[in-house]
Amino acid sequence: MTTEEVVAITAKHTYGTWRYQKGWKPLHVADAEGCYFIDGSGKKYLDFSSQLMCSSLGHKNRAVINAIEEQANKLSFAAPSFATTVRAELSKLLLEVLPAGLEKFYFSTSGTEANEAAIKIARMYTGKYKIISRYNSYHGSTAASISATGDPRRWAIEPAGKIDGVIFAPECNCYRCPLNHSYPDCGIACVEYIDHMIKNEGNVAAIIVEPIVGTNGILVPPDEYMPRLKEICFQNKVLLIADEVMSGWGRTGKWFAVDHWGVKPDILTTAKGITSAYAPLGLTATTMEIADYFNDHYFSHGHTYEAHPLTLAPAIAAINELRSKNLIERSLQMGEYLKVKLNSLKSKHPSIGDVRGRGLFWAIEIVKNQKTKEPFNSKEDKVSGVSLTVDRLAGELMKKGVYAAPWISHFVIAPPLIIEKEEIDFAVDAFDEVLAIADNEIIPN
Ligand SMILES: Cc1ncc(COP(=O)(O)O)c(C=O)c1O
Incomplete structure (x- = not known):
């Protein structure tokens, strides 16, 4: 089957979860290894959310x-x-x-x-x-x-x-x-x-x-x-x-x-x-x-x-x-590295309201204004089919080869516990570029 066929059949004959079915064009994941997955065209993505916060050991263990x-x-x-x-x-x-x-x-x-x-x-x-x-x-x-x-x-x-x-x-x-x-x-x-x-x-x-x-x-x-x-x-x-x-x-x-x-x-x-x-x-x-x-x-x-x-x-x-592989301790240590990197993003981007987490479990919450904490989108937006800013940013991240799970007004950062520092750097750099889009849409004080 071609990738086009896989995507078309999946979207037409299987339910996309927690979404309006219209407009669903799922990416064809054809292969995966370690912290990466690969689409039908051979493009590689760093998985910064372990799929649904679950592929902790990475793929092909x-x-x-x-x-x-x-x-x-x-x-x-x-x-x-x-x-x-x-x-x-x-x-x-x-x-x-x-x-x-x-x-x-x-x-x-x-x-x-x-x-x-x-x-x-x-x-x-x-x-x-x-x-x-x-x-x-x-x-x-x-x-x-x-x-x-x-x-x-x-x-x-x-x-x-x-x-x-x-x-x-x-x-x-x-x-x-x-x-x-x-x-x-x-x-x-x-x-x-x-x-x-x-x-x-x-x-x-x-x-x-x-x-x-x-x-x-x-x-x-x-x-x-x-x-x-x-x-x-x-x-x-x-x-x-x-x-x-x-x-x-x-x-x-x-x-x-x-x-x-x-x-x-x-x-x-x-x-x-x-x-x-x-x-x-x-x-x-x-x-x-x-x-x-x-x-x-x-x-x-x-x-x-x-x-x-x-x-x-x-x-x-x-x-x-x-x-x-001592991955529990590794999660704590790598988490400290990730914390520093995410906080440096926060100090740079006015669209980041908060970064918080423990171990390799973090959120970047985006806001229209850091003082008022006005979110880009609401819970109502999520279920009413409105296009969400986080989804748009997630799409831009994908273009740069990084997958991070979006939810209403934040990203869930939860990479495989085997992630290396250079991979964290790569994903954070992608966020750095993509967050400029949200920075341009903030409401200044
Ligand atoms: C905290 C929590 N509880 C329960 C569930 C439901 O798990 P499942 O999707 O495997 O049914 C999830 C799924 O994301 C979850 O995050």
Whole structure:
């Protein structure tokens, strides 16, 4: 097939996700290696977002590919009711790398399913039904996880498709505080308000948070936030669900974002980097306290592809690669380099409102005016088909051979953990040139 045919058939006969279908001309990705992917014409792109913040080991990692091949030859599938060696081996490994106390696992095939399972487990275990989530969050695309999503992807399913009992708390965003406070004078009022919500709502089973918010802006909370949230949950007998679908597996410079603060969630969900996207795997990890409840109560959940061997084998290989190549520490070190480079961009470009992040997980937020923080586009723009400034800039970056994922008013910078300094320089130089376009469109003071 020619590239033209691939693109035409893909656009006509398959759905483009989270978009108007009209005008969709997907790039034909024909090949990929390391930190790069290559289009149908042979043009090479540096992947500065690890595809969807998931290809952490880069492409064509031999160890992971071999693990899939070996597992396919040995045992491609066994129903979830059977024990398999690969399931036991991965479970042993998870006990070594997950935050302490998370000891029983449910394997699915996406972050969405991991969160669906978490919410269902929390409700069954506590006997309560309300779930607190936060605005500026994304937790997945099906019933419970989209209902718990704070960003505009939720709007289309309301009211009929939304599950009962999900309520939203203010997010922790020190650049755009939803309570109009300033840190540290605020006394982290946003987390104290969650205590107030729980006490006044009653019937709260769990709160689900991305410890470092991903797509919605790489929002890193102050150091007190997560420990205080854990304390509030403990005092009110509410479960803490840490959604580490995007922030896990070294992305932020620790195995998991909660490790920055030593916080132990009751349930941790993850996907993406667990296999470095070589196979679709979701994980819901719970404490033994939660697990024990189901010894005498029906565990009412399951999927045909739960613990599918072809998804588990690459996870073992990917975790071993993260370990043997010291990629968690590398993420922290390279993150320091990236931080300096991004901050130098900020000092140069009046269209940059904020750069923030941890490890190799950063956002560049663009604004029309640094003082007023007026964004180039709104959430309404995102779902109403308006052409977004970030999308336009992302197109210009592609012309320069750099891919960076745009979202409403910022870019999500999350390169493979194997990225080299020269590659960071190359991408930042491309941003430097492209941001001049936004600089020309700012509203001066
Ligand atoms: C924090 C978070 N949770 C859940 C999901 C859903 O994961 P998936 O797309 O694998 O269903 C995502 C996806 O981007 C995510 O970033």
